[in-house]
Amino acid sequence: MRLDLRTITVIVVLAGLALMPLLAWAVDEPYWLRFWSRVMILALAAVGVNLILGFGGMVSFGHAMYIAIGAYAVGALRFHGVEGGLPDLLLAVGAGALVALIIGAICLRTAGIYFIMITLAFAQMTYFFFISQEQYGGDDGMRIEGGTRLGPLDLSNDATLYYATFLLLCGALLVSWRLVNSRFGMVIRGARSNEQRMTALGFPTYRYRLTAYVISAVICAIAGALLANLTLYVSPAYTHWTRSGELLIMVILGGLGSLFGPVLGAIALLLLEDVIAHFTRHWQLFLGPILILVVIFAREGLFGLLTPRRQRSHTAGGSHG
């Protein structure tokens, strides 16, 4: 691996995230730990979204629904007195995969603008489904009582949860790096680039797209389970369409189709939100113009800015992870 600007960025950001808790303790800012846990959780979800958006060209406007499913899985288990991190993960992954298989099977019959609208419609249905769940707090959502243990790990400890999230994020980056360069990944990228040719070559693209959709949903569901453990609270707002939009913004801001872009996008978006919110409640007023500038001047996002000009657009699926 050459030590170019992108590789250095990946190393610096991951090392920074690994050392963040030490810094937080040193300057006595425990809030940082929770803030950066949230950043990494949403970065994890954005990595999942990027798999289908950046590499598969599928614009899902409903992936927050899988975060909500993961979060409600934790909430429901606690509500019924089941404790422990393993059941959390199993239920989040199982429920996320099952729902994604059914919804994906329907949505992927469509493409383009129709795909966007139908994924949005399913997310809204999920939103109202959770509102109707009175036992889980309905509209108000519910607090999650009781700690989570994952083997010897106590996830109600902020630092433990932080590092569990960090490792899962690194794992997801590694998995998506291998995935997009594997045979499976070539099919997904080929189907984004030229569906007609894929069919003419003999690929049944539908089943590969569906698999990618499910994988991406499962990553979001895991992020949802982590989010529930961080906030100890779930509500239908988790699946609101603005949350799905934020995931898309993170991926686009960071750089479509670059593996590490979503992480940068999540960091940038949440930092901006945090910093601007110090000055004004109307932080979205300032976010809008920034996003427009990125779309106009840096089509390949923040990660694209780190790419030498001559290599751009030919390395969209490059091997930098």
Added chain:
Amino acid sequence: MAEPLLAVEGLVKRFGGLTATDDLSFSVAPGELHAVIGPNGAGKTTLIAQLSGELRQDSGRILFADQDISQVPGWKRPHLGLARSFQITSIFHDMTALQNTALAVQAHAGHSFRFWRPADSDPALTDPAMEALRQVGLEARANVPAAALAHGEHRQLEIAMALATQPKLLLLDEPMAGMGPEDSARMVNLLRALRGSITILLIEHDMDAVFALAERITVLVYGRAIASGTPDAIRADAEVRRAYLGDESLAV
């Protein structure tokens, strides 16, 4: 004559009031280079679309290698040995020439639910892909992104991708479209080299190329085959002259 590799029987395709394919029948023998010619609007592209499964015929049958493939979905036909190239270049612009061709190999190397090993460094894919690139004379350009290749090279890459699927029949939809004389000549040489080793159905506008290459020619007018035979027979056919070619263009 041996059993035909491809037989089209009574094929009909209508778009509203327009009959694009009108009770069309013809056959392609194994090993031959068979050209389909016809003026604009004769239904050549509609024919290719039906052969490749992109469009479904309204009636009639397509027999390929002794099998009725009329109802076989498009993505399955390449697995029976039917490969096509597109009139308007249809490749993966964000991949290299080698990746384009390797993807074609991959389509015929079992399922692609393989999630971990990098495809780019898998010799089971890249070796046959390089071989196909060599056949069309693109091996030196293997690692160039397809978007950066010249127009003529795109057409060569199209052929390489079709060859990489190891087809029994190659459907070529106007491979010389938009080419200058130099590129055209190179393509004619390439097709001449392939002739005999693989059955080719060539749909082409370029009359010089067709008469230089084809062993048999079918002439399509308004969706019907008005003649089918050797180049000499087609040249001499009165109906063909009247309907389409015009006397002077046949003075080759």
